Amino acid sequence: RxxxxxxxxxxxxxxxxxxxxxxxxxxxxxxxxxxxxxxxxxxxxxxxxxxxxxxxxxxxxxxxxxxxxxxxxxxxxxxxxxxxxxxxxxxxxxxxxxxxxxxxxxxxxxxxxxxxxxxxxxxxxxxxxxxxxxxxxxxLPFEIKDFIKKTEALRMQYRYLDLRSFQLQYNLRLRSRIVMKMREYLCNLHGFVDVETPTLFKRTPGGAKEFLVPSREAGKFYSLPQSPQQFKQLLMVGGLDRYFQVARCYRDEGSRPDRQPEFTQIDIEMSFVDKTGIQKLVEGLLQYSWPKERGSISTPFPSMTYEEALADYGTDKPDTRFGMKIVDIGDFLRRSDIQFVQNALSYPHGTVKAICIPQGVVSDIASSHLLHSVWQCSALGSLRLESADLLEAAGLVLRDPAAFHFLWVVDFPLFLSKEENPTELESAHHPFTAPHPTDTSLLYSDPTKVRSQHYDLVLNGNEVGGGSIRIHNAEQQRFVLEKVLKEDSEVLSHLLEALELGAPPHGGIALGLDRLVSLIVDAPSIRDVIAFPKSFRGRDLMGNAPDYITPEELKPYHIQVSWPLEEKECRVWALGASYHTSSTL
Amino acid sequence: RxxxxxxxxxxxxxxxxxxxxxxxxxxxxxxxxxxxxxxxxxxxxxxxxxxxxxxxxxxxxxxxxxxxxxxxxxxxxxxxxxxxxxxxxxxxxxxxxxxxxxxxxxxxxxxxxxxxxxxxxxxxxxxxxxxxxxxxxxxLPFEIKDFIKKTEALRMQYRYLDLRSFQLQYNLRLRSRIVMKMREYLCNLHGFVDVETPTLFKRTPGGAKEFLVPSREAGKFYSLPQSPQQFKQLLMVGGLDRYFQVARCYRDEGSRPDRQPEFTQIDIEMSFVDKTGIQKLVEGLLQYSWPKERGSISTPFPSMTYEEALADYGTDKPDTRFGMKIVDIGDFLRRSDIQFVQNALSYPHGTVKAICIPQGVVSDIASSHLLHSVWQCSALGSLRLESADLLEAAGLVLRDPAAFHFLWVVDFPLFLSKEENPTELESAHHPFTAPHPTDTSLLYSDPTKVRSQHYDLVLNGNEVGGGSIRIHNAEQQRFVLEKVLKEDSEVLSHLLEALELGAPPHGGIALGLDRLVSLIVDAPSIRDVIAFPKSFRGRDLMGNAPDYITPEELKPYHIQVSWPLEEKECRVWALGASYHTSSTL
Missing domain, CATH: 2.40.50.140 (Nucleic acid-binding proteins)
Structure with a gap:
């Protein structure tokens, strides 16, 4: 590769x-x-x-x-x-x-x-x-030509040597070229304005994954936001009309694999636009910036509802490069005498589904008591991907790495039941997503049935973008926050007030640049398209970040470390004895 | 305006x-x-x-x-x-x-x-x-047309209304257009690669102005760096050859006027380049991206040594739109019988300097005991600007706001005496700056006499950029860190090691985008060219950031607030009683 x-x-x-x-x-x-x-x-x-x-x-x-x-x-x-x-x-x-x-x-x-x-x-x-x-x-700590065989930790420690490889030079240069083409398309061809928004903001409701930045005012913290969502909506209220930004975003997810604590999204927002407008914009954007040596992509991209995606592929981000759709064979099997099949079919909404494997063998059957539970656990979707892995290991090519299958997934539910308390609702995406125009009245009668104006962009089974038409009506936004989500709308008072003072209808999208580029160059990880990535555990192995800080340096920020009990004594001693050897702790 | x-x-x-x-x-x-x-x-x-x-x-x-x-x-x-x-x-x-x-x-x-x-x-x-x-x-809380008369605090609280003004629309759109032209020049015409570097890194030596970001590892903190300096040098070691980035930078300066905690610089680094190469690049860059409606700028920009700038203008960032140079009239006055003049002249290196005011009146004379002390306090430089203010208040136009006088200031000293302890040296800019080629041997004998390969770009008396040729030799870098600056080089071991493993000669520059654009549009403050600026005190008055955080939310980061004693009791009570009214505290 x-x-x-x-x-x-x-x-x-x-x-x-x-x-x-x-x-x-x-x-x-x-x-x-x-x-x-x-x-x-x-x-x-x-x-x-x-x-x-x-x-x-x-x-x-x-x-x-x-x-x-x-x-x-x-x-x-x-x-x-x-x-x-x-x-x-x-x-x-x-x-x-x-x-x-x-x-x-x-x-x-x-x-x-x-x-x-x-x-x-x-x-x-x-x-x-x-x-x-x-x-x-x-x-050299190793020969450059053998570098690829070394452990990833060593390669990350000597990242500047790895950067000399043709592969990383190619990846970073291609990334730069793609972004430049995107800018030409947005800025020069379609009148978008590149606006920088702050990254030192305040915590959004439920923003548990947001990094904190202590300020010099005791007890007060900035937050590094997960996206410029609020700012881009406020720019529309401010009449900017067409905004974009190659935006640095932050998300503290601990050690989830192949995530980075900071990542980049192509962030777009437009006034007076509908779903179709944003989709056309993105299709044109990707076609314009697509690197020639990776073939060409055709537009418009196919579209699928969330419901169809789950029914046919068992996931909301189907890899449509290959078939093996999930088929409901409940009716077909109703006359069979297989006991466990009959068991499954005897439940209300009970059915039996199957995946047809290309070699002509039905390899496995998964049954479910309730369709709803399959939707949540996505068992057949995983089974489909696992089957593809097995078939490819056996030599069959199902997923051409040179093929790029884009797909829109639309008509998501606006709200989902909370896992920890199914009687309470949470936003499927975020509380600013507008309801589907035909479902608006349901918002007030049966919010669980409301579909949203959210759209996801999927590439070869990976979510590479997502966006929505936003709520621009202050009363509707307040209803969603207070009545449906039962959240305190006070922390969003500035946004609610903005919606009251001449907010235009607007919508937008964000494309995950790291993921998109990694798919284009067929890299196994997003770390291969980032110059200085962090390790799984969020560490910079080259420069050794994060690192210890002296209590003296924390003073201006009015914070102190709460050492876990078992570590407290030895660490306080070690820090006191020698700050500069802290990296060996 | x-x-x-x-x-x-x-x-x-x-x-x-x-x-x-x-x-x-x-x-x-x-x-x-x-x-x-x-x-x-x-x-x-x-x-x-x-x-x-x-x-x-x-x-x-x-x-x-x-x-x-x-x-x-x-x-x-x-x-x-x-x-x-x-x-x-x-x-x-x-x-x-x-x-x-x-x-x-x-x-x-x-x-x-x-x-x-x-x-x-x-x-x-x-x-x-x-x-x-x-x-x-x-x-509306006020009429839009009267907005300009309102207090800045109110305008910042309703920033999205202020953004509808023609002035802010113009400023933000012009900024976007200038940056796009810069990208075309760097990326499309001169083969630069747009590389994103991390903003979650670790504290650099002496980085007291760097914001901290607590990590989930007890006691360990990321730092938001003041510039991508280390990363851009490492990219050169990695063979990227030509790097640029419109880089978000962070500096915690408390409440210095007209500074922002986050700001943007056009960050550039090149391999195999000398000072002249960088200067030509920047001159071409500004000429290419200069907005037509602001006239044109001619290149090359004039250049002046640091010593000349101090002698003629009493500052290292002279406003060359007007004359009124500082003149040494010591020899002329040696035969006078003015007592305080004779006093000044009797000291070793004592002299008398004057500014000639256009109206033909020598308005003031400042004397000094030691030339050196004038250089540090820059008294005559301030006097020159104050005189210009007074003359302009009286109706004389000295500084045409439509004129753009760029100037290179070169040959800065490499080291300065520390204010708190004049026997110790600190870098005039940063420890990676290379010594002037003709002064290299002085580095080892008399470092105070070494000039650097640093260059500042000055526009109408404002520093709008600065850069240097960097040290690419590991021994020289180690000597500067350990022997001259007496710093612990261990925290920079990754950079020193990189210099040993095939670092090319390299240099670069950073242009302060906010300041540059504010001068181009003749805005009184950089806040006028930033969509969502912070107040003097680093606050977002629209969204109310920074804000209080519950002790619960601090737990994953192993930190707790050290409340100042006088506030402790009432705040702990208030936080306990009602978190959501914290903004009124």
Whole structure:
């Protein structure tokens, strides 16, 4: 799954000639510096030119040649052997691998038969004339080429070495390019305004996953919000009309796998728009910014109701790259004499469902007493994915990694019963989601039956976006907060007041950028598309964060640590004795 | 100084036809929604067209007409008076000001003599056919047009109303446009990669102004860094070559005027670059992104050494829009018999300096015992600015608000004596700044004499950017940290190790976006170019942040509040009695 040198070169070519005919940017990678070329861009067309290159020594052999590497690729450099160049030979022969060097020389064709068709620069080499070691590399903790085999913890500790890999260079550059295209689409083509919203705000109701930031006022804390939701709605009230932001968001989820405490979303909000408008916008956005080398995507994306998704796929984020839909075979089996089937069918709403496995074998049957309970535990949805795993392990290709199946899931319920107390309701998404227009009256009579104007965007079975048309009517918002959710609306008084003072109808969406890009490059984890990710436990293994703080440093914030009892004594002692060795605690 | 309707319209036209001949974006403000036009874009050319508009009622008169406003401007709507349209008349005559309405109607020329040349849409009006009140506005806490006269606290509490003003719409849209142009220049023209770096990191040495974020590990805290300095250097070590980021930064400075706890910088770093390269890059960047309606700026920017700036202007950020340089008149006065002058001159290095005021009067003379003490207290620099204030109050225009004088200030000292203990040294900027190439040997013999490779960008007397060539040699970096600054290098061990493992020479800069944009739009405060700014005391007056948190909510973070003694009893009581009224505490 690794994308090699050729793709990197293709990327740079693509960037230079842009996708839309009338937008032509020529990227100059050599402006403001004294290099004439990047290592990876040299071709036969450069033969005869004197070039100045900067790069890292990939390897060196017998004082005869070396391979110089930069972000664009690799080039073979011939070390001069004549007396007049003994200084250059000396320098280049003795520089350790991964040292940074400047080389000036003449581009020459490789001798016939020595071309390397696997290298984009394989037809040529550079005969070194002068060279300078800009920084000598000390002994590496491991060989760069073996890096991929090392533990992830080691790779994260030496992240700056891992970043030199073609794969991470490709991922980060592609991410930057996709975001830039998204900005062009939103800002330049559709009049959106890039507005930065605060990340030091206050806790939202039920915001248990929000990081706290102590202020210098005793007892008062900022909160790092999970999204700019309130601010983007207030921007619509403020008449901004079309807002977007590549927004840093924060969520303290402890150690859930493949989550990051800080993540990025493409955050969008529009006034005077309906669901269809937002969907068209997002389809156009993804089509415009989709990287050419990943094929093309066709629009409009198919759409499915929440109810259909659960019935056919057992999940609200179906992977539609393959079939194996869940089929209700209750009626078919009603005349069978299988005892457990008859048992299941005898319950009210009891039924039997099955997945048809491509090899022609019905491998498993899951039964349920109540349809409702299947909806909640999603047993058949998991079974479907597990079956796909098994079939793929056996060699069948069900889920083409190069295929991108987008899907809208719509008509979610507006409220769900609370797990801990099913007689109480909570918002399926958030309390600002508007009810489905045809269900509005049900809001006041039977809120459990109300569908919402929420929409999820699903890609290959992953939720990559979600949004809704919002409530813009203050009374409706107050009713939802106070009567349905039984929450104290006082903490949201500023939003309620804003809705009373000329709030336009509005809606929006947020796309999870990390997840989206990781799917586009087929990376196993979102950590592969983030420059400096945190570990599972939320740690920065390179810089060692979070870290201990002296009681003195906590004073301006009027807080102190409540040490767990068993740790208290030894830690207080250790902190007192030596703050600087705290990292070894 | 307010920029009115005409400028807003000019802005939208400018956006539609871009500055470089070969880049043509047509912004479509009406995509994805059912409006046909924005209110502000209608002209005589639209006469006869049926249009659907969405906007806010600016005012309404006698049931005859109203003015509808959106982000692009205002349009006069004629309320129909015939029986067939009585419903429309009824709706529009009774809707309160600032209600949100949809109006469909025909664009018509205004009757001869009733054109309004002050309105860009003043030649026409829309004869309403249908209308809908989308959201009725409750009684406003004040009239929008009087808003500017209200206290800033009230305006910040109702920020979403203030955002409807032409001035704030202009500021935020211009900011968005400038940043987009910067991105085009960096990303599309010069191959920079937009990389997001973490904001949850750990405290840097001496980072007393860094906000803390408690983690779920007892005693361990993240820190919100003041800049991505370490990360951008590590990206260079990682071979990214050219990095930029519109980076959110955090600084806890208590209540310093016109500072924000979170702010934004255009953060840039390049490998294999020198000071001249960075300066050319920034000059090109500002020229490319400079808004046309603010004139043009010429490059290269003039440059001045730190020593010259102090000698001629008494500050390291001189406002070069006007003269009144500081002149040394010590030699001239040596033969005078003024006693205090003779006193001053009798000290070693004693001298007398003066500012020549344009009106021909030497208004004041400041003397000093030691040149060095003048350099530190900058008395004459302040005197020069105060004199300019006085002269401008008297009617003389010294500092043209439409003039933009950029200036590089270079050759800063690398180290300064600590104020609290002058025998110890601290970095003038930060410990990663490289020494001036000609002063490198002094680093080891007399560090106080070493000039740095730091450069500041000054605009009209304001520091709008700063950067440097960085140390890329691990031994030199360790020497600076351990021997000169006497700091524990252990906390920076990851950076030192990175420098040993193939770090390229590199340098960069950060531009203060908030300050830069506020100067471009001539706003009195950076709060005028931030959508949701905090107050002087770091408070969000709209949402009431920071706010109290229950002890229960602090538990997962193993912290508790250390209440100041005098507050403790009443607060603990109040919190216990009623958490939700905490905002009134």
């Amino acid at each position: 690794h994308i090699g040198l050729k793709t990197i070169t293709a990327l740079s070519c693509l960037s230079a000639k842009a996708t839309k005919g009338f937008i032509i940017f020529i990227q100059d990678f050599n402006s403001f510096v004294t290099r004439t070329n990047t290592c990876g861009e040299l071709r036969s067309a450069h033969v005869g030119q004197e070039v100045t290159l900067y790069g890292w020594i990939q390897y060196q052999r017998q004082g005869l040649f070396l391979v110089l590497r930069d972000f664009q690729g690799m080039i073979q450099v011939i070390i001069p052997q004549d007396e007049a160049h003994s200084h250059v030979k000396n320098l280049l022969s003795n520089a350790p691998v991964e040292s940074v060097v400047r080389v000036t020389g003449i581009v020459s064709p490789r001798p016939p038969g020595q071309e390397n068709p696997k290298m984009p620069t394989g037809d040529i080499e550079v005969k070194a004339e002068t060279a300078e070691i800009l920084n000598s590399c000390k002994k | 307010h920029i009115g309707l005409k400028t807003i319209t000019a802005l939208s036209c400018l956006s539609a036809k871009a500055t470089k001949g070969f880049i043509i974006f047509i912004q479509d403000f009406n995509s994805f929604v059912t409006r046909t036009n924005t209110c502000g874009e209608l002209r005589s050319a639209h006469v006869g067209q049926e249009v659907t508009l969405y906007g806010w009622i600016q005012y309404q008169r006698q049931g005859l007409f109203l003015v509808l406003r959106d982000f692009q401007g205002m349009i006069q709507v004629i309320i129909p008076q015939d029986e067939a349209h009585s419903h429309v008349k009824n709706l529009l005559s009774n809707a309160p000001v600032e209600s949100v309405v949809r109006v469909t109607g025909i664009v018509s020329p205004r009757p001869p003599g009733q054109e309004n040349p002050k309105m860009p849409t003043g030649d026409i009006e829309v004869k309403a056919e249908t209308a809908e009140i989308l959201n009725s506005c409750k009684k």
